Structure formats: C-alpha cells, structure tokens
Amino acid sequence: MPASNDAAIVTRGLTRRFGERVAVDHLDLTIPRARVSGFLGPNGSGKSTTMRMLCGLLTPSEGEASVLGLAMPRDAETLRRRLGYMTQRFSLYEDLTVRENLEFLAAVHDLPRAAARARIDALLEEFTMTKRASQLAGTLSGGQRQRLALAGAILHEPELLVLDEPTSAVDPQSRRDFWEALFDLAERGVTILVSTHFMDEAERCHELAILDRGRLVAAGAPRQLLADLPDRVVEIESDEPRAARAQLEREPAVRSAAQLGARLRALVDPALADPARALEAALRAHGVTARAQLAAPSLEDVFVAATRGRGHES
C-alpha cells in the first residue's frame, strides 16, 4: 500500500462495540487516494459499521480515524461537504421524482442554483436518466435506483465516495456499468471505498481489505493477495463429492475443502509434494475415485485461507 501521507483514510485501533458484541475490532487501515478500495467480507463482518464510523455517523468505542486529514467524528460536519455516501438501502425519497431528489440534494449542499441545474442535467445525461427525470424514484428498477443514488452521492463533487454494498440488488449488466462509472470517478481523482461480498467485484478493486467478524484479516492489491496465498489449490472431480469431502477433511495436509457443485476445492499445505496426485491416492485408498488437478487461486481461496482457524461456519 502507498505511504500513509498519500492516504485518504487512516485508522488506528478503530473499534466499535454494540453492548457485548464487538462489531469492529481494532482495525488498522490505510486507504490510498484516487483509488477504488474494497471491503470484502460476509454479512456481519463489520463493513457497514466501519464505513459509518469513517463517515462520522457512528462514534468509535475506541481508536481513531483520520479521513481526508480530518479527525472523525469530531470534524464530521466539515467532512460532509467533501464526502459522498451511498447507503446500503436506497435512501432517496421514493415519492419524489428523480429530478426533485437531485434538486433537494443540490440545495442542502448549497450548490449555486445555476450550477446545480447544469450539474443535474449533466449527471442525468451521464447516467442515462434524462428521460426518467420526472419519474418517481420509487418506480425505478434496481439498476436505475443505484444510478440515481450514485448521481446523488457525487452531485457535490466529493473527494471521497463511500459506497456500502451498492450493487447487492442490481442485475449483472447494471453492475458492470456501475463499476465502469466508479473507475471513471477514480480516474478523475475521487477516492472510492466500496464494500461488497461479490468476489468478482472485489477482484476489480485496486486495493482490498478482507474483514472477518470485525478484524482485518488480509489487505493488499487483489493480484498481490493471490500471489501471497501460501496454500496450493487443488480441484477434485468425483462422483461421490460428499464422501470425498469428508475424507479430504481428514487428510492432515488439507487445510480446507469446499464443494462447488460436482467439484471440490481444497487448500493444501505447500509442503505436500505433487498435491493433485497425492490427494487422488489418498482418496483411492479409502475407496473414493476422483480426478484432481492444480488450479489457480481465487479471492475466495484467499478469503478462506485468511479466515481459517477462526471457527467459521459457512
């Protein structure tokens, strides 16, 4: 990761507790400027809570966060002018039209009237919403809502854009378009922090932070994270995948095994020589016929490896 003086966001020991539950546990993060950085993690891993603390919406129980050089939550009001935030749930007004929603946001951001009108027209054009300008936001499709929400979040040209699972209710084509728009923004110098639980989206980020139950378990560029994976990945095809998996989990060299349809994916200790043949032999010894071959690691493997030994259920 770049040095922290280029960083848009730096946190030290950032912690948030809700009663007994620790939602975010001593998080040390560095998010570079003008990049698309991703939070990857399952539900409940602390992605939203972290984002809310970074936006100054939640007070940390412990630790500190500096966002665009401002201390959170103390300078939250100043940050608000430089921050665009897109919530997980659609949070514009469903009973207002597309244009009315944008006009409202422009006014509360104190954009000069003429500039606001030009900016809204430009955004409607850019997000192909011009024809829908007088449609009620509540009648838009999932993809259209996301585009409107993104337009609303960047209306005041923020330096930092925080997006909390922006594509969870959106079809694949809209997701692709949405990501194109994010890269355009990053190219124009906007720092983007986006959370997701889609591996393909995580792979597109410049930088990735993998969160698991409130802790940072891995961070870096996706390519680097893949390269750094210590385990070998073996894909096994078998007619009896359940039995094969049960047996694999008993092999000391196998660190984890997961079923993907008819195939199994195993993370294997790199000390094991020729792992594909070794696993085939081990399975055959227990009466399970299988064909195994080495596979390229994926981010899911990185995620599984990073969260191993933390008693994950899924």
Added chain:
Amino acid sequence: MTARFSLRRVGAVARKELLHLRRDRLTGGMIAGIPLMMTLMFGYAINQDIRHLRAGVADLSGTQRGRWLAADAQATQVVDLVHRAGSARELESLLVRGEISVGLLIPADLEQRLVRRDRPAAQLLVDGGDPIVLGAARALTQLPAPGRATRAAALSPLFEVRAFYNPERRSAVHIVPGICGVILALTMVLFTAIAIVRERERGNLELLITTPVQSAELMIGKILPYVAIGYVQISLILGLGVLLFDLPIRGSLSHLYLASGAFVVASLSLGLLFSTIAESQFQAFQLTFTSFLPQIMLSGYMFPFDGMPRPAQWLAELFPLTHFLRIVRGIVLRGATLSDVSGEVWPLALFFCATLTLASLRFRKRLD
C-alpha cells in the same frame, strides 16, 4: 467549523415536505377533510343547552299545588314528563332502568312542607352519571314554589342567569372556536410527529444526516409548510362557523391570525419533539394521543377551567390548547384585541422556543 444557518436549506426542506404532502393524497385530503367533517358533525351534534330530558313524576300529594309544581317543571322545557309513577319506589325503578333521567317526587305532605319551610318541598331524583344532566336538573331546583300570585315575589330565585356573548345560548357558538383548537391540537402535532420518524423508518435519514443540513434548518424547514396548513384549517373552521352556525366574529381577524400563529408553531414544535423521541411512526402516534387527551380534557374545552382543582389548573397552563382557547374565544366571541390576549400569546411563544430547542438538541446527526 460551524457552517452558517442557510435559508436556502430551510427552503429546500420545506419544499420537499410540500412535495411529500402533494404525493400523499390521503394526508393531503385530511388537511381539509378533518376540519370540514368535525366542524359539521360537532357543530350540529353537540348541544350543551340541555332540553327535553325524559322525566317521570310521582305526585303523592294529589293536591292542586302538586299538579302546579309538575306543570311548572314541564314548562321549563328542561324535562318532558313522560311517565307518571304511583310511588317513590316505582319512580326509582324507572330511573334505574334508564327509562327516565330525572324523577320528580312530590311528597304527600307537600302542603305542610310549603308552610313550615323547614324541609325542601319536593325531591328531584337525578341520574348523576352524566354531569351535564345533573347540572341541568339542578337548574330545576331554582323553580319558585307554586302558589302563583300569592307569594311569588318572596319565593322567586335571587339570581337570574343571563348568558353574555351568547344570549341565545346556542352551543355551536361555543363549540366552533373550541373545535378549531381541538382540531389543530391534533393535526398540527400529528403532522410533525411523523415528520422525522418517517425519514428514519424509510431509510432517508442515513442519507440526510451525511449532508451539511443542520438540525435547526431541518426543524424549521419541516415546520414551515404546516404553518400555512394550520392557517388553512383555521380559516376553514371559522368560515364554516360563520356560514352555517352564524358564528359572530367580534374581534379583528388579523389579531386572531397573529395570535393563532403562536399556537400553530407551538403545536408543530411539540410534534417535532415527539418525532425525535419516537422510534417508529406508531410510537409517534401514541405520543401524540397521550398529549392530545389531557389537552382536550383539562384545557377548558370539555369542562370549565375554573372548576378544576388548583394543581390541575397549573398543569393545564402548560398546554398550548388552554391558551389558544382563551385567545380564540376572547377574540371571536368577546371582541378582544391582540393586547388583551397577549398574556396567552407569550406562554405559547415560550412553549414554541423550548420545544424547538429541545427537538434540535435531541436530533443528532449520528446513528448511535
């Protein structure tokens, strides 16, 4: 860094509220519907000047004077003597069964009682369950003893009741200004009570609090459109009163509108305060009704203010409706001026400032 208060943002919030109202047909309809319906319904239905109570008489004296007494009671029109009973017990059972609400018992020794005058001449049995009936029946005790010309002067009551400002004692004249206060005390509080909690429930709040909008801007922007609506409602109710119930407006309309503004904003800011306390729209409704019931019961709308014990009066002085009723009755019925009712306006202004400040302080731009 504290950004300065922006009228533009206040205007943006106010405009947004109006758009919500325009899209929400039911609520929009209620703005005019509630005052129209309630004024018509209550203006015609509520009658505090009780007449024609069903009554029974048991005349045990069987004398001329006994018949005169019954006839006098009938002549007041307060009671209709629809039953004749042969005994006190029969009269009581009529009352218990609810067939009559007033019983006139004329004892066998009526003549002696009238002469000796050590005990009341006759007895009224009244269904005390209804305070208004009880009050009406008490008026009957003011009847002079029958005897007509003979001792009429000596026996006539000491006081004659004359109703000022409402000589015909038509209830609508009293009811309509009261309804105006009651409707506003409900609708104004309700409109703003759901204003913030609705944003929370629909998920708009998380976005709204990441914008530079300030608490005070949000609060004032949310109040403004409803001030106009409050004035629409006042005009509707008083207009109906004048058109349908011959409500006299003796004071100046501009004074009335100025003084009413204090009540409107006080009620609106009370609603906003509820909205910052409630976690759901349902809770906001509950808070609204919790404030509404004591207001109509203790403000002097339902029961005379002066009849309440002192602590209840002190409590009622805290309610906006108490002051508004005095303002509206004063200006509409007695022709009072703004300076006559200024003693009622400043408590409302104080109430407004206090609740608005509390609401602004309670509203945090945080989720925790």
